[in-house]
Amino acid sequence: MANKKTIAVVGATGAQGGGLVRAILGDPQGGFAVRAVTRDANSDKAKKLAQLGAEVVAADVDDVASLERAFNGAHGAFCVTFFWEHFSPEKELAEATNMAQAAKRAAIQHVIWSTLEDTRRWVPLSDDRMPTLKGKYKVPHFDAKGEADKVFTDLRLPVTILLTSFYWDNFIHFGMGPKKGPDGKLALTLPMEDKKLPAIAAEDIGRCAYGIFKRGHELIGKTIGISGEHLTGAQMAAAFSKALGEEVVYNAVPHAVYRSFGFPGADDLGNMFQFKCDFNEYFCGARNPETARALNPSLKSFADWLAENKSRIPLGE
Numbered sequence: 001m002a003n004k005k006t007i008a009v010v011g012a013t014g015a016q017g018g019g020l021v022r023a024i025l026g027d028p029q030g031g032f033a034v035r036a037v038t039r040d041a042n043s044d045k046a047k048k049l050a051q052l053g054a055e056v057v058a059a060d061v062d063d064v065a066s067l068e069r070a071f072n073g074a075h076g077a078f079c080v081t082f083f084w085e086h087f088s089p090e091k092e093l094a095e096a097t098n099m100a101q102a103a104k105r106a107a108i109q110h111v112i113w114s115t116l117e118d119t120r121r122w123v124p125l126s127d128d129r130m131p132t133l134k135g136k137y138k139v140p141h142f143d144a145k146g147e148a149d150k151v152f153t154d155l156r157l158p159v160t161i162l163l164t165s166f167y168w169d170n171f172i173h174f175g176m177g178p179k180k181g182p183d184g185k186l187a188l189t190l191p192m193e194d195k196k197l198p199a200i201a202a203e204d205i206g207r208c209a210y211g212i213f214k215r216g217h218e219l220i221g222k223t224i225g226i227s228g229e230h231l232t233g234a235q236m237a238a239a240f241s242k243a244l245g246e247e248v249v250y251n252a253v254p255h256a257v258y259r260s261f262g263f264p265g266a267d268d269l270g271n272m273f274q275f276k277c278d279f280n281e282y283f284c285g286a287r288n289p290e291t292a293r294a295l296n297p298s299l300k301s302f303a304d305w306l307a308e309n310k311s312r313i314p315l316g317e
């Protein structure tokens with residue numbers, strides 16, 4: 001234990017961080033120990049991580065001093081923000097800045113920053129192909145993450161920028177799975193035209209992050225884009241049909257229609273899918289399943305993920 005390198009994991013009770021915590025704990029000979037960062041060390045999820053063997057510490061990404069305490073003495077830090085908790089890109093940028101500053105003060109030797117593109121580099125605010133949202137964003141939950149990349153690099157942190165992908169788990173938790181239409185048929189409604197959607201099992205993001213910490217030095221200063229598989233809506237619908245044993249059709253809705261769906265964040269997600277379609281060659285090219293598999297040999301395909309999770313997908317109206 002004494003010689004192990006400790007990785008402080010923000011979001012340890014969540015999807016990305018949780019995957020990393022379980023990857024480290026699942027490899028006791030790997031040379032790493034894990035410090036799970038949570039706001040509440042007494043929550044059921046935090047206690048479960050402690051039972052599995054994680055050190056659990058309390059910190060809040062809105063409180064830089066608490067982050068510095070949580071990072072002190074650690075070799076590595078996994079940094080992620082939580083857009084959907086507050087829907088505020090400004091807050092996300094401030095939280096990323098807190099993590100970067102805490103990592104600097106704690107002299108962290110390897111930081112992973114979990115990020116997405118600042119889409120305004122491709123779609124400036126003057127481009128009216130999609131509406132500008134929250135005053136100065138095109139895809140609010142992407143843009144501030146991408147903007148924050150510079151915060152980590154400007155501080156000259158030893159950072160690996162980790163470009164993540166759409167979680168297949170959104171089909172369970174985000175209400176994006178196939179739904180029964182008025183004709184009684186299951187339909188997968190996504191505004192992805194006939195383009196490919198890079199996506200991944202959320203757990204695999206953390207597993208890839210573990211692979212990055214293991215590689216260490218050689219990946220500092222690099223941007224690594226990961227995904228599990230790149231599939232079209234029709235290909236995903238076919239995989240759903242096979243896994244569920246019932247036909248699922250792909251319902252390709254226009255981006256503007258998706259933006260008007262009215263649920264919180266529908267406009268943000270409509271713009272996101274449009275960005276992924278309009279810049280599909282770039283977006284798919286920036287994420288590589290082979291890179292992800294080299295970091296994480298147990299990387300799941302969509303069929304693997306469906307086989308494990310199909311019973312958890314709500315198939316309501």
Ligand SMILES: NC(=O)c1ccc[n+]([C@@H]2O[C@H](COP(=O)([O-])OP(=O)(O)OC[C@H]3O[C@@H](n4cnc5c(N)ncnc54)[C@H](OP(=O)(O)O)[C@@H]3O)[C@@H](O)[C@H]2O)c1
Nearest residue numbers: 011013014015016038039060061081082083164165166167
């Ligand atoms: N859904 C997707 O397809 C997708 C794809 C790529 C990227 N992302 C991005 O992933 C990010 C979220 O990551 P995730 O899915 O791993 O999160 P998650 O599963 O929602 O977990 C969030 C965890 O973060 C912790 N947390 C929340 N607020 C905190 C705070 N103020 N200080 C410290 N910890 C806090 C909570 O832990 P405690 O309650 O224990 O403190 C919670 O368990 C979002 O920014 C999203 O944009 C999502």
